[in-house]
Amino acid sequence: MKHLISLLCSGLCAVTHLYAYTDHKDTTAVNYAAIASAADLDYDRPVARSEEGMPVGNGRMGTLVWTVPSSLKFQLNRVDVFGNSSGSNSFYERNTDYCNGTGYMDIDFGQDVFTAPAFHQHLSVYEGQSVVSGKNISVRGLVWEKEDVLALEITDQRKETLPVTTMLHMLRMPVTRKGSHTAVSGLRQEGDYIVLTQEFREDGYYCSSALVAAVSGRAAEAEQNSTTTIRLRTLPGSGVYNIYAATAASFDPGEDVVKAAIGKLEAARKRGFSALVNDNRDWWRKFWERSYIQLHSADGQADYVAQQYAWYLYIMGSSSRGSYPVKFNGMLWSTNGDERKWGHLYWGANQSCLYNALFQTDHMELLEPMFDMYSRAYDSYAVAARQQWGSEGVYIPETTGFDNTPSLPDSIAAEMRDLYLVRKPWGQRSQAFKNYAYTKMPFLSRWNWKKDEGWKQGIWHSATKSNSTFGHVSHIFSRGAKIAYQYWLRYEYTQDTAWLRQRAYPMIKGVAEFYRNFPNVRKEKDGRYHIYHINDNESIWDGHNTVEEMSAMRGILPVAIKAARLLHTDADMVPVWQEFLDHLSPLPQHTAAGKTTWSRSLLPVLQGNPSGHPDGNTMPVWFFDLCTLESSPGIQQIGNDTYNTYFDNGIDSTAGVYVLSKLPATGALLGRREAVQYLVPNQLRRRKNEEVLSNRMDLSEGYQTTNVQRLGRAAEALQLALCQSVPAGPGKDNVIRVFAAWPPSWDAQFSLLCRGGFVVTSAIQQGIIPFVKLEAAQGGMCRIRNPWKGRVALFRNGKKAQVLKGGLLSFATARGEKVMLQRERQSEAFE
Incomplete structure (x- = not known):
């Protein structure tokens, strides 16, 4: 150090x-090597739990690397493996859906070799390479940048040579059924490969994966020793040899994923381990040279923050380069199967912790999976806006699957509009609607009013959270605006006009039109547009002019206007949007002790404290550039007075910060040095009695949720403290x-x-x-x-x-x- x-x-x-x-x-x-290497992991003894293993990945496939006394262990995960779609009717019980896992792999050396004091494990983040050594055994490992292959180089210098066994284990029993969902796993030998396959089916949904492994440089024999395990046993010998494992996945039942995985493995085997090392070194070297932060302070606090920042970049570089964004709850680092708290869905607020900080890193490639997922579902968001809400444009739910938002039968959609827009009493919903909703996933935004009541006499019972249409994420529309604003930010950071025209503008326009046509937006006698029957994030249910939604409208409309002008399109819409913007109600405010602060909602509300300050995990006013250091003095005063309400005792080293909190980043946007000096390190360390794992990740979301959400939030704050580029208002x-x-x-x-x-x-x-x-x-x-x-x-x-x-x-x-x-x-x- x-x-x-x-x-x-x-x-x-x-x-x-x-x-x-x-x-x-x-x-x-x-x-750059020194900056990145500050984040290296180094263990002098085996980890006590698998979640503390060392992560390696190429953005599409990844695994933690950990040990037990006789074995090196992995669970190979992919961003594009999902057990079910958003249209599933088989996962109506929370936390039972799953994703990302392809299988376990163990390398067993036949005796205890990974025990202290002969043990050492090191991860180089500058090269993306892990080294594990024990008693006369050393293993170098990486996930190849070019293909989805885990490559291991094993040096066996034991005097008494023993067979080494590579084992693939299923994540569940060979056939698993849940409702109309089936998960079928299979094992087989194909040539000198051992193969583990998975197929997930439900009605018209299909997803499959394959995990294959092979040995190079030593003779090996395959055998299946149980219904869930197949192994490849090397013959005794010493020296250096390699083990390769590759994965592939597909949503197409006509695609041969085993053939695809074997092709990847063969490509790696032909290149050879040394060439793979060089490929990864070259990729990571270029990665680290895109941007950097180097810090120092006498008390070591700044050095600690810089180390965590480099670690955040390594984790995102290792997990966010695939067809889908990496999920907040587990990422590619699950080690105990593919079930995890919160299931396979994406929560917008949680995902923002991982992705908001990436713009300033100049790594747009790490943001592309997020944009790709939302753009693919654009047409379904347009259908959802019309069917669910009777609006135009697009509706992006706070909680969504990796796929399209499912369309609804016309009769269900019509009743849903009446219920969700509070035009029909909740108690009068039809039996047909109840039956249709009964099997739907309760974490999806449109069904989030559902409350689990458990199994009773063999029947699953659910009720409503508030005896109304409202749930935690049921009436959040600001997520769509935040996603669209991120599309705008990508344009602003890159000045890519083609991106603005083809990708960003349709999303921006779609969200602006959703708000403008939303049936519960109406012009009142005061000449202002008001919005009713909406949430303020998860805290206010059935609110009026909530700060989340008012901030979203005040953020997205100006950039829709500016984008249209930049692209010389929709000239007829510009004055329409401008009139809507000019007559929007102000952000809700609360005045006490002579100070005015922004509050969560105007009355009436069904649930929550309307006079409370904006949600600390979202800070919507600051997300949409409505309060910056370029804003008027009056706006900055309200912003600072609002910010002070979060810290009754001021900001110092004792101030606790929640994992998802945007308070450090907002403090940086307000120019508050104390927020950076104290809140950023405290967010990284977490609050008292909250665990940080040896690999700097945490399980803050529950079981199987290894994640770096807090690191992403702290990274955003750090960047804004060093360098920020902000307007006096959105679109300026x-x-x-x-x-x-x-x-x-x-x-x-x-x-x-x-x-x-x-x-x-x-x-x-x-x-x-x-x-x-x-x-x-x-x-x-x-x-x-x-x-x-x-x-x-x-x-x-x-x-x-x-x-x-x-x-x-x-x-x-x-x-x-x-x-x-x-x-x-x-x-x-x-x-």
Whole structure:
């Protein structure tokens, strides 16, 4: 650790001499390997529980690596394996649906080899490689970047050679039935491979997976020794050899997933283990060079935060490059089968913990699975808007499956609209509606009013949570706006007009039109549009003008207008949206002790405290850029007064922060240094009596939910404290600020992506900012708040081009141009 801190310090100290150079070069000499390696895991004894194993993955397939005395253990998981669809009628009991697992794999050495003190396990996050060693046994392992293959290199130096057995185990019994759902698993030998297959069927739904394993460099024999296990036993011998395991999955019953998996394995075997190592090294090297954060403080707090940030990036790089986003509850790291708390559905709020911070990392490839999933379901969201709510545009539920939102029979849809829009008394719902709802998954937003009452005399009983149509996520519409706003953010960060036209604008327009046509939005006598019978996240049920929904409308309408103008489309809709926006009701407010704060809802409400502050896990006002450091002083005052209500005793080292909380990030957006200094480390460590596993993950969502939600939230706050690019309101010009909420005792150096497509690199040491470098990926006007008092020298191509003055610095950039800003009095050496 001392050596690492020395490396970090040396990098930070170097930046203070940057101004002494006379050519335009990046002289920060970033040691990416040292920054990433700070997050390495190193164990000197076996973990006590499988959930603390070391993660390796390629974004599509992953596993934790852990040991028992005689064996190395894995559970190979994929992002695209789901036991059932959203239309299932077989998982009406909560937490019984499942996903992602393909099978267990054990490497058994025939005797106890992985025991202390001869034990050592290390994970290199810079290379994505795990090494485990025991008594005369050493194993290097990785998941190949190019194909879905786990590759192991085994060095066996035992004097008494023993067979080594590779075993594949089913995750359940060979045939499992639940309602009309079946899960059939099979084992077989094919050539020199052992094979484990799964097939999930329910009505028209189908998903299959295959896990295959083979040995290279040593003779092996296959045998099936139970109904759930097949093994491949190597003949005795010493030296180095390899074991490979590959997976494949498909929703097409005509696709041969075994053939696909064998093809991947053969590709890896032909390349050879050393070549796979080089492939991964090259990929991860390029990954780490996209952006970085390097921190140091005398008390070690900043170094700790930087370590956790690098770990977050490693986890997301290892798990979010597939056809579907990685799930918050378990990710690719399940170790006890494929059932987990909360099942196979995606909760928007939880997923945001993983994905919100990725924009500034300049890793858009890690965000693509999320966008792909929502875009694929666009047409079904349009149907849901009409069927369920009698509106136009698109309705994206807070809780959704990986697939389309199922369409409804016309008669059920008609009654649903009357019930959910509170036009028909809940007690008058028909028996046909009750029967239809009986078998539906209760975590899906549209059925979330359902309450489990358990099995009684062999019959499953369910009731309603509030004797009404409302449940925790039943009437949340702001998730759609947040997803659409993320589409907009991707455009702002990349300036990709094709993306805006083809992917983002349809979603933005769809959500804007949903709100505008929502039957429970109406213009009142005050001349303002009000929205009724909606939730405020999970806290307020059946509210009026809730802060979530009002913030969502005030956020999405301006960007719909701006996007339409940028694309020169829907000119007839722009004045319609503008009229709607101009006459929207204000955000709900509460005044006490002479201070005005934003509150959750206006009256009436069915459940919850309407005068309470906005949900700390969502902070909708700040999500939609309605309160930033560019906002008017009046807005900032309300924002700060609202923020203070979350901390009755102020913010210090004792302030606890929940896993999902956006309070650290909101504090950074408000320029609150104490929020970053204390809340970010506290969120990473969790509150008292809340466990953090040895691999820095946690089980905060319940059993089988190994996750890094808190790390994603803290990463977002950290980035915003270092560098934020925000407008005075949604759709307005973005302004860059460096070190807007930075603790004075922390030193830092970073390179992050900002809106407008600007990569910003800067540093601070002992409160001094020696430079700000900007690289304009797409060109355009750059606006940045002056980090110094006084005049600022702007350098282009290493030469002083102009002197800027004032608090807001604005200048044009060309595509690909690199610009350096420095305080004018420091720039005399350049003249």
